[in-house]
Amino acid sequence: MFPKPEPKLSPNTYAYESRPLVKPTGFREYDARWLFEKEINLMGIQALGLGIGTLMHEREVRPDIVVGHDFRGYSASIKMALVSGLMAAGIRVHDIGLALSPMAYFAQFALDVPAVAMVTASHNDNGWTGVKMGIDRPLTFGPDEMGRLKDIVLGAAFKLRVGGEYRFVENFPESYIKDLTDRPKLKRPIKVVAACGNGTAGAFAPRVLEALGAEVIPLDCELDHTFPRYNPNPEDLKMLHALRDKVLETKAEVGLGFDGDGDRCGVVDNEGEEIFADKVGVMLARDISALHPGCTFVVDVKSTGIFAMDPVLRENGAKTEYWKTGHSYMKRRVNELGAIVGFEKSGHYFFNTPIGRGYDDGLVSAIAILDMLDRNPDRTMADLRRALPRTWGSPTMSPHCDDEIKYEVIDRVIDRFKAMREKGETVAGQPISDLITVNGVRVVSEDGTWGLVRASSNKPELVVVVESPVSEARLHEMFKAVDTVLRENPEVGAYNQTI
Template sequence: MFPKPAATLTPNTYAYESSPMVKATGFREYDARWLFEKEINLMGVQALGMGLGTLLHEMGVKPEIVTGHDFRSYSASIKMALVTGLMAAGVKVHDIGLCTTPMTYFGQFELDVPAVAMVTASHNDNGWTGVKMGAARPLTFGPDEMGRLKEIVLEAAFDLKGGGSYCFVENFPERYIADLTNRPKLKHPIKVVAACGNGTAGAFAERILSAIGADVVPLDCELDHSFPRYNPNPEDMKMLHAIAEMVRETGAAVGLGFDGDGDRCGVVDNTGEEIFADKVGVMLARDISRLNPGAQFVVDVKSTGLFLTDPVLIANGAKTDYWKTGHSYIKRRVNELNAMVGFEKSGHYFFNAPIGRGYDDGFVSAFAILDMLDRNPDKSMADLRNDLPKTWGTPTMSPHCDDEKKYDVVDKVVARFKSMQEKGEKIDGQPIVDLITVNGVRVVAEDGTWGLVRASSNKPELVVVVESPVSEARMRAMFKIVDTVLRENEEVGDYNQSI
């Protein structure tokens, strides 16, 4: 009988090497993330595989799964520990090797396999590991599935049927690339900076973008799991600034930045100006709704208010639904509403047919951006950005807050703003006209300026975003108000980046 996992064990001891360790907080809202060796060990990962296999049987899903791993020094070892657990639970494992996360999602379709388990810590710092899981393509697990998986693993309530098997799918990236690039080439020449932060996407970016006719300038595409320059995260200003510098140096039409597991794409325009992913989403929504009047979109609560107020989207009859932040939430909402696209401020985009298959893929997003430019040959990326109504917004800012405390802190912040609204208190002279609490709290002032606070779903952090359609001063004033409310809670630490 496999033992129950311990919450903590001391590395380099007999217990650490002979017992599973799994910290409960690693089971997050829609995927799993742990600090490897501090919060989970290899036997703990094996327990996770057993739990996932058990859950697939409970759900009545055919016990077959696609798996792969990202480019970190420890990811292959973690994947094989996961595989042994899955096989012990009677699951047939199709291993596609080193890959981006979207390749595993594609594998569900290409190999006709219902489930997926991708070993990746995405854009998290080195030391982190995790698994993105699903059992109904193109969806990934949400809170219900993750909650049940947590119960099974922590209680060691495994159904170890045995009879599992393993097969390695040779050269699977070739099949993915062939499918992805089986489309018309761009009609107009375009120079593109492709930055990968030395993450997994670097193995494929230049080849994929070149295949559709782009002139590619590779930046940090050599694989190096130490991430020597910056974390491969297109929300990180260090990465965006590096892309901007290369765009200006080479005269590129656009800079594209891919995250550590290749499911997100960040954008820098031809002048070297970083464009936050929600604004890129508005530009794409304009382009898509012009071709498809009345198109339905889904966006997360961190995103710009322009999806509702932009005159071009209104004229095109576009409909937008604001929903919970998180790739699993937005993916499901896109599926439920049969929306054309779902956009997240983090850069996860979910294109339904005919553009994509409903899951997030940074290269599909890149193609959509290049197609938009190709359809507007007389306009640069900067022109398209400048065509949008002006707003002043912050990057995503994340003050530290322990996983065990962050949801309680958010509840206190929500209660505080509700109390302010009920008492008629003003924020920088403006009444509070709306509180959107579908995911944390988005407090909206009368002039449209808003500030968001929510708990991060994958790190011990809170998330803060602010935007104003009026002025930079109003944006900064709202940030000061939001930060003041946050600082009423001593559990809130320093920001990773701030304005």
């Protein structure tokens, strides 16, 4: 039998090379993330593959799976270790090679394969690895599947089976690109900066946008797994500032920034204004609801309150539901409600029929943005931004908090705000009008200013977002109030960025 994984092993030892290392906290809410070599080794990845295969048989899923890997120096070796575990569990593996996460999701449909395991750490720093998994397209694992997978792997409850096979799918990117570009071209050559942060999207995004008829100015599109300038993360202000500078230099109509595995897209308008993804979502919701009156949208709890109060969406009969942050949660809710799109502040957009297949794809998002501009030839991206109700919002800010304690800290924060509300205490100088606890806690003051605190699903961090429909001063007041409550917990460390 395959040995039981260990939670800790010292590198450069016999034990490290002969036993699987799997740190339990790497099993997140809806995917898996570890620091490679420190928290998981290649034998640990094999154990993960065995666990996925065992779970597939347990859930009576046809034993076929798509695998792919992102552009990091170690991702290909990690993928092959995963493949060996899957094959040992009797799974037929369809390897599409170097890929974007949405390319792997697309492969489930194009190759008629029920399951997917994409090796990627997305936008995480170098050193991280992970796997995004699903066994029921277009959905990915949620807490139920992740919890069961964790039990199988850590308990070594593997079922070895014969029948495992390996197939490399040649030239699969061509099928993905054809699927995105087999449509009418843009009516005009929209000038766009495509920023990829030297991540995997650099191999595909410029080519797709050019095929649609856009005039593309590439920025950091050369693949380089050291990420020499900044992490490919469209929520990172370094990436957004680089995109802004290039847009202003080239007088582009829009800047589009793609994350490390290509499932998210950030936006800078023609005036160099960095538009947070939730507000881009409102702009797209306006455009889409005009074409599909009465449609439903799902937005995550980190997103702007404009969705709930926007007069254009109301006039178009659009319905909006706020839901849990996370690609697995959002995909499921979009699917359950038959929503046309789900929007996350992080830039994950889940376009459903008739626009997409329900999964998040940064290139589908980019195409939707270009189509919106194409349908509004007399309005710039900045014009569309200015047409939104004015709010002042923060970027996503993440103070460090160890994985082992972060959920307990969030429970304390929720209890603290509940107690404040029950006692009639104020937050940022005003009464608490609402507490939304579907995912962490979103505390709303009487004037509509709000602050959100939740645990990050993929890193040892918390997530903080604040917004005010009143003023920038109220934005800062709410951030100070939220941070004061956080600082009551000594386990909370420094922010990665702040306002």
